[in-house]
Amino acid sequence: MRQNPERRAALLDAAIEVLAREGSRGLTLRAVDAEAGVPTGTSSNYFAHRAQLLVQILHRTRERLAPDPADLQGPLDTKVLLGHLLRRVRAERSVHIAMLELRLEATRRPELQAELVGFQGAELEANIAWHLENGLPGDRQGVVLVYLAMLGLIVDDLTVPGLLESHPVEGLIEAMVERLLPERPAD
Amino acid sequence: MRQNPERRAALLDAAIEVLAREGSRGLTLRAVDAEAGVPTGTSSNYFAHRAQLLVQILHRTRERLAPDPADLQGPLDTKVLLGHLLRRVRAERSVHIAMLELRLEATRRPELQAELVGFQGAELEANIAWHLENGLPGDRQGVVLVYLAMLGLIVDDLTVPGLLESHPVEGLIEAMVERLLPERPAD
Numbered sequence: 429m430r431q432n433p434e435r436r437a438a439l440l441d442a443a444i445e446v447l448a449r450e451g452s453r454g455l456t457l458r459a460v461d462a463e464a465g466v467p468t469g470t471s472s473n474y475f476a477h478r479a480q481l482l483v484q485i486l487h488r489t490r491e492r493l494a495p496d497p498a499d500l501q502g503p504l505d506t507k508v509l510l511g512h513l514l515r516r517v518r519a520e521r522s523v524h525i526a527m528l529e530l531r532l533e534a535t536r537r538p539e540l541q542a543e544l545v546g547f548q549g550a551e552l553e554a555n556i557a558w559h560l561e562n563g564l565p566g567d568r569q570g571v572v573l574v575y576l577a578m579l580g581l582i583v584d585d586l587t588v589p590g591l592l593e594s595h596p597v598e599g600l601i602e603a604m605v606e607r608l609l610p611e612r613p614a615d
Numbered sequence: 616m617r618q619n620p621e622r623r624a625a626l627l628d629a630a631i632e633v634l635a636r637e638g639s640r641g642l643t644l645r646a647v648d649a650e651a652g653v654p655t656g657t658s659s660n661y662f663a664h665r666a667q668l669l670v671q672i673l674h675r676t677r678e679r680l681a682p683d684p685a686d687l688q689g690p691l692d693t694k695v696l697l698g699h700l701l702r703r704v705r706a707e708r709s710v711h712i713a714m715l716e717l718r719l720e721a722t723r724r725p726e727l728q729a730e731l732v733g734f735q736g737a738e739l740e741a742n743i744a745w746h747l748e749n750g751l752p753g754d755r756q757g758v759v760l761v762y763l764a765m766l767g768l769i770v771d772d773l774t775v776p777g778l779l780e781s782h783p784v785e786g787l788i789e790a791m792v793e794r795l796l797p798e799r800p801a802d
Contacts, residue, residue, distance in 0.1 A: 451719060453640035525722055531774035532638065532719070535712055545777040552778065569790050572782050573764055576791075580766030587718035590732035591739065595759050603756050604763075607794045 430473045439464050439471055440488035443481060448522035452533045457481065483543050486530055490547070492523045504562055507605045510578060514597060517582050524586055566609025573608045617660045626651050626658055627675035630668060635709035639720045644668065670730050673717055677734070679710045691749055694792045697765060701784060704769050711773055753796025760795045 430436075442464035447455050457471040457478065464470070475481040499512045517524050534541040556571045566574075581600065584591050592600070617623075629651035634642050644658040644665065651657070662668040686699045704711050721728040743758045753761075768787065771778050779787070 449723070451638060451640050451723075453638050525719065528715070528719055531770070532712065532715055534774055536636070536638075541775065541777075545775045548771075548775055549778050549781075569782070569786065570794070572779075572787060573791055573794070576767035576771070576787070577760055577764040578767070579770060580763035580768075583718070583766060583770055584763070587721055588728065588732045588735055590728075591736050592759075594736075595756070599756065600759060600763070604760055607757070607760070607797075610794075 429476065436474050436484075437488065437491075439466070439474055440485055441492075443471075443485050444488065444492075444526045445522055447485065447526040447529045452529045455481075455529075479537070479539065482530065482533065482537075482540055485526065486540075486543060486547060489523050489527050489530075490551075492520060504564060506559075506564055506566075506574070506609060507602055510574070510601045510605065511598070513578065514582070514585070514601070517585065521586060524582060528583070528586070564609070565611045570609040574604060577604050577608070616663065623661050623671075624675065624678075626653070626661055627672055628679075630658075630672050631675065631679075631713045632709055634672065634713040634716045639716045642668075642716075666724070666726065669717065669720065669724075669727055672713065673727075673730060673734060676710050676714050676717075677738075679707060691751060693746075693751055693753075693761070693796060694789055697761070697788045697792065698785070700765065701769070701772070701788070704772065708773060711769060715770070715773070751796070752798045757796040761791060764791050764795070 439460055443455060443460045446459045446463050450459065455478070457475065458468060460471045460481070461468050471481070475484065493516065495509075495512070496516075499509065530540070530544065534544045552572070552575060555575065556568055559566070559571045560568065581592070581597065585597070626647055630642060630647045633646045633650050637646065642665070644662065645655060647658045647668070648655050658668070662671065680703065682696075682699070683703075686696065717727070717731065721731045739759070739762060742762065743755055746753070746758045747755065768779070768784065772784070
């Protein structure tokens, strides 16, 4: 397998665009070559088979979606951070739609599902730990509930963007944080 | 177009299974005929084209997912109702995975997206009105936030079922309702 990291990243970014535009059944090594504008056969020098490509796309989405370090400077405020998250989702629609395609593909491929569970599970635990270590308001369960509500909001924002027009997302994020992550546990 | 309602429903149920198992690109009128065990060409007597089939699948999913009237008898409790909802999701996985496929297909087909927005928007408004009319605790914004958190929970439960193993869903539903739909608005 070839190892040029920049070429690999460019092929994975092309794969993300194919996945978002055509769906998972449209994702072939040949389609990735065409999207990346490289000679047919290039992708097969980097990925042994489609299953390996899928797992590497998953890892690449995480690189693409890492928070901007500048957003984590200064006083931390969960409402502001979630606003940044939604802005990044909207700026990187293809990456998020590709992720939803990978989730659906995982319902049909146990090895991809195992990878996805490990990956998303580690990310959720890291988020919880980060939130608590930084002394932000709210408890472990509140962070999980905010994660779920934001996942629902992102799925709607990507797939039925007109749905929440009568429920402005800024107000939803504000109420979500105030109710799920109160200063003292809601017990 | 043929009008036998039972035959039509059986073809739509077959289409839901194809969509869940093969993804949206695997959904052809021919595949629906094969899944339903009817002669090739039968589906094209019921659906003028694939786009019409997609819209009718959407309507059929709603029939399949209507709450059990027995669940709405007796004293209403949002936690109990959400528990019933999750049980129905797990009993009808194909229908929900098909719905996620339709959501992704809608990102590529404006006419399907318009239909989906109208449909889901009406359902959300009906849920809010029902909740408030029945005098259940919580306000309009709380009902929207519970809808989003349950959507996130359902997406995870369908696609990465191992993810929430360390966060039992019963506890999440309980905390979600207590925090998002308090007895008096959280102002």
